[in-house]
Amino acid sequence: MCNACGFPAAPGHWTDAGASSAGDRLRLRFARLAVVNRLLAPYGLSARDDGATPGLQLFAPGGEWVLVPDLDALWREASRMARGPVDPMSDRALTHG
């Protein structure tokens, strides 16, 4: 890999597959954000995507926030903020709301 330009860049995260046009990519970002927030809500966390900044912004209740490049990094940061993994099969996730 070239040190100066970073080519070939690391391939995108697998969850970013499935959209081949710019419009589809943007729709994917927003549609996915809704699901991500439903998964985060039981843990008091939330994510935002303003459509312009690359990646997602992850917010903790105390005001802490972090910019993450992909969903892998998002779940990693979220587990740090929530002091445990955001588990879609946990009681917390299944009984919230």
Place this chain on the structure above:
Amino acid sequence: MAEATGRQDGLLPLVIVGGFLGAGKSTWLRHQLFTRRFGRVHVLVNEAAEMPVDDLLLGRAERLDVLAGGCACCSGRADLLAALRRICDAGAVALDTIVLETSGIADPAAIARAIMEDPVLVRRIVLTRTIVLVDALEGPGQLATEHLARAQAEAADEIVVTKAAEAPAPNRSRLAATLRGLAPDARLGWADFGVETKVETDPDALPFDLGPVAEDSGPIQAHRLDAGSAGGWWALSAWLSALLFARGDSIVRVKGAVRSPAGRLLLQSVRRHVQPPEILPEREQPQEGEGDFIVLIGRGIDPVRLQASWDRFVLGHEGRAEGIARDDP
């Protein structure tokens, strides 16, 4: 029975041939090269100990390299990646498949992960099949005592039991039941000296008692989750990425086909590592009535809880999941 087919995406197919020490990998591979099952191949042989390479093997493979600098899933990983890059750089015009014969102490999942994490190889090579060989005589003992032997079987798309004729029939049936338990979705075949043979097994035979695995417990089970026309790729990918992060240790494999705006995607993972989803060609597009689905294979996964999580987050069903006790750990 040539499996080699020209790929539209220009990626070079890689087949990993694994199996425990002495399972008969070289013998089996020699016969596959003789029958040209994989078409024109470049064979990479990774031996933990250096072995003389058979002339017949050399004669039937287009090219052959021996990697003797250590096991490709750990100490010899850099050598393997370098060898694969050399094959790609050499121009793969007259090549249908790369076949990697791993050493007997290699975990195929670790090799698959190393290739996926390499920024060059992930664009040039696609892992199409992991074939794991199991010795009909020694296999039950290895599966019971060696964690690695179990990990190899769990990673397989296809399991071939070698030295089939040497094992008594009741043991063959029990071994088949054991392997079906470890890798429920893998194709199970039998071979003698590399030649595929037909073996009748008793479907009601009990599996061998393998005893507890060091860090895991419970049998491996396959769970199918259907989305019909609901859900969609974004919900599924968000949910699955969270699930693999939280419970990747107990999820051995995920396979599935899911619609997306770019086409129907083929989804495959080994442990926590998801391969870049491939777009299925048009002729493999779903027939009417065939919706999105994934098959999740793992250990100790509560099917009720899994379905509830799927319904809630992928299908977007509102309301509390029924039958979920709050005191579950």
